[in-house]
Amino acid sequence: MMSVEQPLWRALSGYRILAVLYAVGVFVSSYREYSAPVPGIVFLLVLACWTFATLRNVGSAERCTLPFLVTDILLGVAGILLSPVVDGHGHVGPTLPSIWVAGPVLAFALKGGWRWAAGVSVLVGAANIIERGTMTRTTFHNVLLVCVASVAIGYVIEVARASERTLARALQIEAATRERERLARDIHDGVLQVLAMVQRRGTALGGEAAELGRMAGEQEVALRALVSSGVAPRAPRPDPDAGPGPDGASPGSGEKGAPVAAGGDTAGAVTTAATASPTTAGGSAPGDTAPEDTAPDGAVRGEVAAGAAVSGAGAARGRRAWGGGRRARGAGRRRERAGSAALDDAEAASEPCDVRALLAAYAASRVTFAEPGAPVLLPARAAAELAAAVGAALDNVRRHAGGGPGRPAQAWILLEDEPDAVIVTVRDDGPGIPAGRLADAEAEGRMGVALSIRGRLRELGGVAELVSVPGQGTEVEMRVPKHDN
Numbered sequence: 153m154m155s156v157e158q159p160l161w162r163a164l165s166g167y168r169i170l171a172v173l174y175a176v177g178v179f180v181s182s183y184r185e186y187s188a189p190v191p192g193i194v195f196l197l198v199l200a201c202w203t204f205a206t207l208r209n210v211g212s213a214e215r216c217t218l219p220f221l222v223t224d225i226l227l228g229v230a231g232i233l234l235s236p237v238v239d240g241h242g243h244v245g246p247t248l249p250s251i252w253v254a255g256p257v258l259a260f261a262l263k264g265g266w267r268w269a270a271g272v273s274v275l276v277g278a279a280n281i282i283e284r285g286t287m288t289r290t291t292f293h294n295v296l297l298v299c300v301a302s303v304a305i306g307y308v309i310e311v312a313r314a315s316e317r318t319l320a321r322a323l324q325i326e327a328a329t330r331e332r333e334r335l336a337r338d339i340h341d342g343v344l345q346v347l348a349m350v351q352r353r354g355t356a357l358g359g360e361a362a363e364l365g366r367m368a369g370e371q372e373v374a375l376r377a378l379v380s381s382g383v384a385p386r387a388p389r390p391d392p393d394a395g396p397g398p399d400g401a402s403p404g405s406g407e408k409g410a411p412v413a414a415g416g417d418t419a420g421a422v423t424t425a426a427t428a429s430p431t432t433a434g435g436s437a438p439g440d441t442a443p444e445d446t447a448p449d450g451a452v453r454g455e456v457a458a459g460a461a462v463s464g465a466g467a468a469r470g471r472r473a474w475g476g477g478r479r480a481r482g483a484g485r486r487r488e489r490a491g492s493a494a495l496d497d498a499e500a501a502s503e504p505c506d507v508r509a510l511l512a513a514y515a516a517s518r519v520t521f522a523e524p525g526a527p528v529l530l531p532a533r534a535a536a537e538l539a540a541a542v543g544a545a546l547d548n549v550r551r552h553a554g555g556g557p558g559r560p561a562q563a564w565i566l567l568e569d570e571p572d573a574v575i576v577t578v579r580d581d582g583p584g585i586p587a588g589r590l591a592d593a594e595a596e597g598r599m600g601v602a603l604s605i606r607g608r609l610r611e612l613g614g615v616a617e618l619v620s621v622p623g624q625g626t627e628v629e630m631r632v633p634k635h636d637n
Contacts, residue, residue: 156312157262158212160305164258165210171252172203178246187240195231195238195248202227203252210255216263221256225272228253232279247283257302266306273299333607347372504529507574510539511567514546521565528569530632537608538576538632541616544604545578545628553582553626561625572634573614579627585620605630 176196183189202224209220231249238248247253253276261269277295284291347368354365507528515521530538546563553561561582568575605628609616612632620626 156316157309160262160309161210161212161216164255164262165207167258168203168207168210168252168255171250171255172200175248175250175252176200178244178250179248182244185241185243186238188238191234192238192248195234199227199231199249199252210259213263216259218263221260221263224259225256225275228256229275229279232276232283235283247280254298254301257298258305261302261306262309264306265310266303269302269306270299273302330611333603333611336603336607344372344375347375503532505532505535507535507538507567507576510535511542511565511576514542514565518560519546519563519565521567523567524569526569528567528574530574530634534612534632537612538574538630541605541608541630542576542578544608545630549578549580549582549626552585553580574632574634576630577627578630579625581625584622584624584626585618586622 179186179189179192179196186192206220206224209215209217228249232247232253235247236242257269257272257276260272273295276298280291280295281287351365351369351372354361354363354368357365507530508523511521511523542565546565549561549563553563561580563578563580566577566579568577605618606616609630609632614630614632616631617629618626619629
């Protein structure tokens, strides 16, 4: 990004050239009126050579060094003080450097701000008064004009530099926030859902598995707090000399027998959100907790959104660990691998990607995909993020829109190619989302819709609109502009 002061340095270079040509023109036109023109000729030759030889020095603040500035202003002051010698009768009027002397003053203003400009303006004004021998109205006017102009420019430069630093800091914060949201989406699509599934299945199995499930639920809560606020829950360090509490709980733990992580971190200080928060028709907050372990064959795609290959692998490992419903989930895993492989190929390609190829991987017995007859092209990254958002929406349909065991919801995907945008609509025939449920889920740290869907669309410059009517299903419309991608 070019600095805001760079055009001013270029303007100063042009001013110095025009000013030295003007000074030479005044001297030539009034040559016969000078009482001793030879010193004037020598000075103007030196001034012209210096001006053209140092154009590079006034090209930027880095090249405009303090020794150069001091030499520059001393040359201008010398020309002012030499003027009475060359124009002994005072017939010409302007000094030898004429308006050129304003160039060094402006250079000080650009380099050091208004304080440097004010000091140098005083020096130039004193030289003009000495040259005239008295303070005339014209001299005062010229000195004041140079002083005000240089101080104003110096102040503007200081404000511009401060604004640039603020803007750079804001851009850094924005970039860090966008990266954090991207990582949070990936974590939500994989790790959090696997932890939630382990917690649910462990609780159902009981015994040692229940303890493992409880620990997984605690870590899920801690990880949700970290990705949503950037601060992980911390518990006091246990006192090794203290005995167990009255309930048999270890000091520093939030529950009876809850283990404390190294460094004093623990998620036991909070109750598992998967069991404490209100639930929707699917038994959990929209877009977050792990799916039920038994999904009918041909149900909507599994735990991960398209494009998160690591999420798909983590979800598959979680399913293998707990077993049950392997045959029913085999088709879902194959669809996951197909979608992830297609997405990896799309991300690696530099040319535009056909969105239809990515969304077709979601088609199943309970998912209908409608597409245009012609390719729908987006850059590979934009297509990948859009497909991942669609996967997150379908994941919510599978987990929350069903009418109970054995009654999965029907979902429809509609892909539209408009002149300025690509629109994907995901609709289901489920019970809908109660009013205020999404806001409550986000406040609880369960940010499936906020991150996996709206966050992805926002990063692409698009928007996701969700319309849900109780008893009539839910519709999510995702719009990605073409010109921003």
